[in-house]
Amino acid sequence: MFEATALVSLPCLMGATTVEYSWLIEKVSLATWETIYMVVISTALAYVMGLPLGVILVTTEKGHILENIPLNRILGVVINIFRSIPFIVFLILIIPLTRLIVGGFIGTVASMVPLTLAAVPFVARLVETSLKEIEWGLIEAALSMGANAWQIITKVLLPEASPSLILGVAITAINLVGYSAMAGIVGGGGLGTLAYYYGFQRYQTLVLLVTVIILVFMVQGVQVLGDSLAARAVKRRR
Amino acid sequence: MIQIEHLTKIYQTPSQQVLALDDVTLSVKKGEIFGIIGLSGAGKSTLIRCINMLEKPTKGSIYVDGREITSLARRELRSERQKIGMIFQHFNLLSSRTVFENVLFPLEIAKVPLDQARARVNELLELVGLADKANVYPGQLSGGQKQRVGIARALANNPKVLLSDEATSALDPQTTSSILKLLKDINRQLNLTILLITHDMNVIKQVCDRVAVIDNSRIVEIGDVLSIFSNPGTAISKSFINAVVKTDIPEDLIHASQVPQGHTTRLIRVSFIGSSAGEPIISSMIKQYRIDVNILYGNIDRVKDTPFGNLVLELIGETSLLDQSMTYLRERGLEIEVL
Numbered sequence: 001m002f003e004a005t006a007l008v009s010l011p012c013l014m015g016a017t018t019v020e021y022s023w024l025i026e027k028v029s030l031a032t033w034e035t036i037y038m039v040v041i042s043t044a045l046a047y048v049m050g051l052p053l054g055v056i057l058v059t060t061e062k063g064h065i066l067e068n069i070p071l072n073r074i075l076g077v078v079i080n081i082f083r084s085i086p087f088i089v090f091l092i093l094i095i096p097l098t099r100l101i102v103g104g105f106i107g108t109v110a111s112m113v114p115l116t117l118a119a120v121p122f123v124a125r126l127v128e129t130s131l132k133e134i135e136w137g138l139i140e141a142a143l144s145m146g147a148n149a150w151q152i153i154t155k156v157l158l159p160e161a162s163p164s165l166i167l168g169v170a171i172t173a174i175n176l177v178g179y180s181a182m183a184g185i186v187g188g189g190g191l192g193t194l195a196y197y198y199g200f201q202r203y204q205t206l207v208l209l210v211t212v213i214i215l216v217f218m219v220q221g222v223q224v225l226g227d228s229l230a231a232r233a234v235k236r237r238r
Numbered sequence: 239m240i241q242i243e244h245l246t247k248i249y250q251t252p253s254q255q256v257l258a259l260d261d262v263t264l265s266v267k268k269g270e271i272f273g274i275i276g277l278s279g280a281g282k283s284t285l286i287r288c289i290n291m292l293e294k295p296t297k298g299s300i301y302v303d304g305r306e307i308t309s310l311a312r313r314e315l316r317s318e319r320q321k322i323g324m325i326f327q328h329f330n331l332l333s334s335r336t337v338f339e340n341v342l343f344p345l346e347i348a349k350v351p352l353d354q355a356r357a358r359v360n361e362l363l364e365l366v367g368l369a370d371k372a373n374v375y376p377g378q379l380s381g382g383q384k385q386r387v388g389i390a391r392a393l394a395n396n397p398k399v400l401l402s403d404e405a406t407s408a409l410d411p412q413t414t415s416s417i418l419k420l421l422k423d424i425n426r427q428l429n430l431t432i433l434l435i436t437h438d439m440n441v442i443k444q445v446c447d448r449v450a451v452i453d454n455s456r457i458v459e460i461g462d463v464l465s466i467f468s469n470p471g472t473a474i475s476k477s478f479i480n481a482v483v484k485t486d487i488p489e490d491l492i493h494a495s496q497v498p499q500g501h502t503t504r505l506i507r508v509s510f511i512g513s514s515a516g517e518p519i520i521s522s523m524i525k526q527y528r529i530d531v532n533i534l535y536g537n538i539d540r541v542k543d544t545p546f547g548n549l550v551l552e553l554i555g556e557t558s559l560l561d562q563s564m565t566y567l568r569e570r571g572l573e574i575e576v577l
Contacts, residue, residue, distance in 0.1 A: 135328075135330070137326060137328055137330040138330050138332060140292055140326075140330065141324070141326060141330035142343075142347070143292060143319070144290050144292060144319060144322070144323075144324040144401075145319065145320060145324075145343065145344040145347050145348075145391075145395075146315075146316040146317060146318070146319035146320040146344075146347055146348065147316070147347045148316060151346075151347055155332075155343065155346065155347075156332065159332070159334040159335070160332060160333060160334050162334060233334075236375065237333045237334060237375045237376075237377045
């Protein structure tokens with residue numbers, strides 16, 4: 001693991017003799033896995049809800065295959081409202097809901113509720129943008145063959161937008177890495193909690209530094225993975 | 239096969255109404271290739287899109303093979319659309335699917351069993367000459383090849399009618415000819431009715447049996463391609479034909495010849511169709527009326543499969559003889575136009 005190798009050389013630089021390495025490694029790896037777990041699950045759940053919303057946003061527009069202007073307007077406004085609430089406020093606002101769903105509001109599982117819900121409107125907008133890139137001619141061609149709305153969505157819109165959708169997943173996951181660190185401050189678990197409790201409140205600069213490095217690698221890794229998957233989806237077609 | 243009655247389409251924009259089609263009535267017979275020609279913005283694209291209801295007509299009705307398309311419920315319309323193939327100027331192939339999968343697409347939509355569908359795709363790729371490209375993505379094909387895929391896709395569900403929306407407008411002249419030839423072959427082999435729109439008279443000339451000229455949202459002329467070529471009734475038809483059959487004679491040529499005392503000159507355009515192209519009519523006219531003839535321009539072309547010729551002649555002689563000569567030509571079935 002990269003976090004382990006990073007730690008070996010760090011103490012001499014920092015002179016942090018008070019930290020026991022084995023303890024640190026154990027804490028950091030646990031927190032890292034918690035973060036990965038939270039981000040992956042929240043991203044997945046956010047797409048379960050956000051993808052259909054994005055599809056609805058596009059297809060209910062004027063002149064589109066499921067035109068429904070009132071629904072489109074209302075959905076747009078609701079999404080904008082949710083997107084304008086700062087995450088840290090949102091986190092606190094939905095504590096009652098989190099309690100209702102998972103029975104508490106501390107810990108990894110509990111923080112997946114605000115993470116997911118905060119990402120849903122964001123995902124919906126990303127999906128909307130991706131789907132709008134598709135030329136109308138393709139939809140028209142499918143309509144001319146007698147395709148219904150479901151067939152157009154599943155056989156034209158989503159497959160044609162797949163490179164762009166994959167990049168959207170990477171962007172969402174990266175955002176959630178950041179959000180999960182924020183959730184960590186109010187006891188959400190993962191690297192955020194570690195950095196806040198040990199790094200900030202106990203002045204263990206090394207912990208803070210290690211956390212930041214891991215986050216940097218994590219974000220970098222997600223982006224590289226997303227880019228290469230998207231590139232592969234595009235390349236296949238050329 | 240296709241009957242369009244009093245079709246009117248009005249686009250409503252916030253600030254104004256735009257009349258795209260104004261009381262269009264026409265009918266396309268089974269097995270013919272019918273062309274609609276017009277300048278961009280004339281309404282031809284709207285017209286062809288109304289036939290499979292990609293555009294909803296404001297007024298009027300359309301029948302395809304006896305069924306009124308304009309009054310169908312959604313579900314019925316979808317199954318009717320499967321019987322109306324369409325090809326497009328920009329091909330509109332799915333970039334995420336291979337050639338094979340693109341042709342399979344309409345069969346998936348029609349829920350044809352997979353083994354049956356796959357056999358049909360192979361058959362179609364054979365028909366359009368792309369059997370070796372089955373597993374290639376459209377991004378790797380040339381424009382002409384893409385349109386062949388488009389044609390195979392449009393034929394997948396054995397349509398009764400093929401609509402062609404400027405299918406050759408994005409292609410170079412040679413590729414255009416090969417695609418037009420393919421359309422002609424398909425029309426003959428499958429006895430498939432084809433309705434095409436274009437702004438290029440060459441397309442009409444090469445494949446169409448009948449043509450409608452659309453100008454400013456209205457059909458201004460309709461008839462056999464040959465008769466419109468030899469005797470265009472409107473200025474717009476003339477200008478389309480001039481683009482492919484050059485009959486403008488340079489000014490200096492017209493007034494170049496010396497006219498003897500007492501003679502007049504007359505400039506005429508003679509068009510001849512089919513078999514009359516082979517007879518020595520001009521020569522016998524000269525002998526009989528003893529006039530002078532100056533040939534300024536001549537060509538022979540083909541309209542679909544019929545030879546079609548144009549001659550621009552300067553007749554020199556006494557006025558009464560010139561009148562008789564022209565009557566002589568008319569009596570032999572030639573179209574005469576005094577320029």
